[in-house]
Amino acid sequence: MADCAICCGVTGTWGLLPVVSPAPVIAQVTNTSQFIVHVLVSERFRLAEITIHTVENRGAMVEEVTTPDFDTYIAEQSIDAVEICPGWVELIWSDGQISRFHHIWLRDNCPCADCVHQGTKEQMFELVAVPADIHPLRAGVTAAGSLAVNWSSGDHTSEFEAAWLRANCYRDQARRDRVHQQITWDANTWSVPPTFDGLAVLADDAALYEWLIALRTYGATRLRNVPCTDIAIGDIAGRIGIVRETNFGVLWDVWSEPNPVTNANTALPLPPHVDLPTREYQPGLQFLHCLENEAIGGDSILVDGFRIAELMRDEHPEHYLTLTTVPWSWANRATTTDYRWRSPLIVTNGDGVVTEVRVGNWLRAPLDVPFDDVERVYAAYRVWFEMSYRPELQLRFRFQPGDLIAFDNRRALHGRSEFTDVGGRRHLRGCYTERDELHSRLRMLERDMRRRAVAAAGI
Numbered sequence: 309m310a311d312c313a314i315c316c317g318v319t320g321t322w323g324l325l326p327v328v329s330p331a332p333v334i335a336q337v338t339n340t341s342q343f344i345v346h347v348l349v350s351e352r353f354r355l356a357e358i359t360i361h362t363v364e365n366r367g368a369m370v371e372e373v374t375t376p377d378f379d380t381y382i383a384e385q386s387i388d389a390v391e392i393c394p395g396w397v398e399l400i401w402s403d404g405q406i407s408r409f410h411h412i413w414l415r416d417n418c419p420c421a422d423c424v425h426q427g428t429k430e431q432m433f434e435l436v437a438v439p440a441d442i443h444p445l446r447a448g449v450t451a452a453g454s455l456a457v458n459w460s461s462g463d464h465t466s467e468f469e470a471a472w473l474r475a476n477c478y479r480d481q482a483r484r485d486r487v488h489q490q491i492t493w494d495a496n497t498w499s500v501p502p503t504f505d506g507l508a509v510l511a512d513d514a515a516l517y518e519w520l521i522a523l524r525t526y527g528a529t530r531l532r533n534v535p536c537t538d539i540a541i542g543d544i545a546g547r548i549g550i551v552r553e554t555n556f557g558v559l560w561d562v563w564s565e566p567n568p569v570t571n572a573n574t575a576l577p578l579p580p581h582v583d584l585p586t587r588e589y590q591p592g593l594q595f596l597h598c599l600e601n602e603a604i605g606g607d608s609i610l611v612d613g614f615r616i617a618e619l620m621r622d623e624h625p626e627h628y629l630t631l632t633t634v635p636w637s638w639a640n641r642a643t644t645t646d647y648r649w650r651s652p653l654i655v656t657n658g659d660g661v662v663t664e665v666r667v668g669n670w671l672r673a674p675l676d677v678p679f680d681d682v683e684r685v686y687a688a689y690r691v692w693f694e695m696s697y698r699p700e701l702q703l704r705f706r707f708q709p710g711d712l713i714a715f716d717n718r719r720a721l722h723g724r725s726e727f728t729d730v731g732g733r734r735h736l737r738g739c740y741t742e743r744d745e746l747h748s749r750l751r752m753l754e755r756d757m758r759r760r761a762v763a764a765a766g767i
């Protein structure tokens with residue numbers, strides 16, 4: 309043992325988010341000229357050969373730590389030990405968690421100014437610029453707590469902020485933890501959607517955040533006290549992102565009119581449906597704002613399409629298989645446009661998770677499937693529609709002026725009962741935006757929270 313270095317840091321808290329600097333690590337340096345050390349992590353008695361930056365050499369290897377994005381990362385854990393393994397680099401964190409990053413993954417995600425444009429934070433590095441078997445010659449923890457890796461090709465060194473690595477760890481549990489919770493519901497869960505104050509949402513980011521988390525989790529929410537103006541719905545949707553224009557316009561009206569272009573603008577009942585299943589990319593979010601409701605009837609209906617899918621999978625697996633694999637054809641029978649799309653009613657991803665439903669009774673085009681599939685498709689659709697009318701699955705409530713429902717148009721089915729407006733009008737304003745906009749706004753709000761937490765801590 310030629311030398312012995314002890315790295316230790318300060319432990320503290322920033323508001324709700326604990327911040328832990330590097331925990332005590334005993335590094336027994338055996339060869340400082342090549343940055344090779346043996347690290348004995350106390351309490352776990354793990355001996356690993358790693359490299360570490362000494363104070364004298366750190367500056368020469370890496371000039372500054374950056375991340376390949378504009379986010380702020382708060383260090384909750386520090387890197388206790390680093391080991392270069394065949395194919396990957398293993399990190400042991402101060403809470404005992406182990407992360408493994410493949411050599412090519414680390415090289416691909418180098419955040420330096422040669423690899424990522426520091427103005428745009430977009431990659432300039434190309435995979436083909438390095439050999440497929442690129443691997444670290446040396447790797448270690450800097451005094452600032454970052455991971456530094458010197459590569460076998462290109463005389464290149466990467467430095468990764470520890471908190472960024474932790475946030476991007478791809479061990480199975482970490483990947484599961486990053487999946488947003490989506491909770492299904494029915495009429496036994498609540499009688500109206502989770503409700504928030506529209507004026508607060510317009511004025512306050514904390515209220516906006518609370519509402520959007522509920523919208524992402526449940527796919528259906530209600531605001532009250534939204535100003536009864538023609539443009540207020542655009543202001544609400546604009547708090548999330550860009551409003552999507554369609555052939556119905558940017559903001560549109562739902563009311564009974566003499567020459568309707570859609571069944572929505574009649575006084576007919578509307579079976580539970582999503583809007584625009586006729587489009588290749590059906591809108592992700594829909595907003596309906598009540599400006600007037602003097603009509604008799606016209607109760608609003610919301611059904612969790614993901615809940616129906618769960619029941620269909622459990623009660624009728626053969627119909628579930630049909631609805632997830634055989635496409636129906638959808639058509640918008642308009643005088644000036646002709647939108648059509650074919651898709652299974654229940655759309656799943658590669659893991660079999662339901663990602664969207666696509667159904668609208670009055671937008672069904674003639675079924676176009678192989679002859680032998682026709683009867684089983686009709687049988688499966690019959691069960692779906694029967695389920696969507698089950699009272700225990702339907703929320704039924706009456707709009708008051710100033711109410712606004714916001715829902716995931718690819719998850720929550722909406723509808724209404726028949727109404728008569730001879731004594732007064734039922735007038736809703738509507739618009740669409742996308743799931744992308746919701747997720748982007750939530751990430752921006754969370755980024756801002758982290759940035760303010762760091763600023764408040766004076767770091």
Ligand SMILES: [Fe+2]
Pocket residue numbers: 572581582583722
């Ligand atoms: Fe609709």
Ligand SMILES: [Zn+2]
Pocket residue numbers: 418419420421422423424464465466
């Ligand atoms: Zn680089």
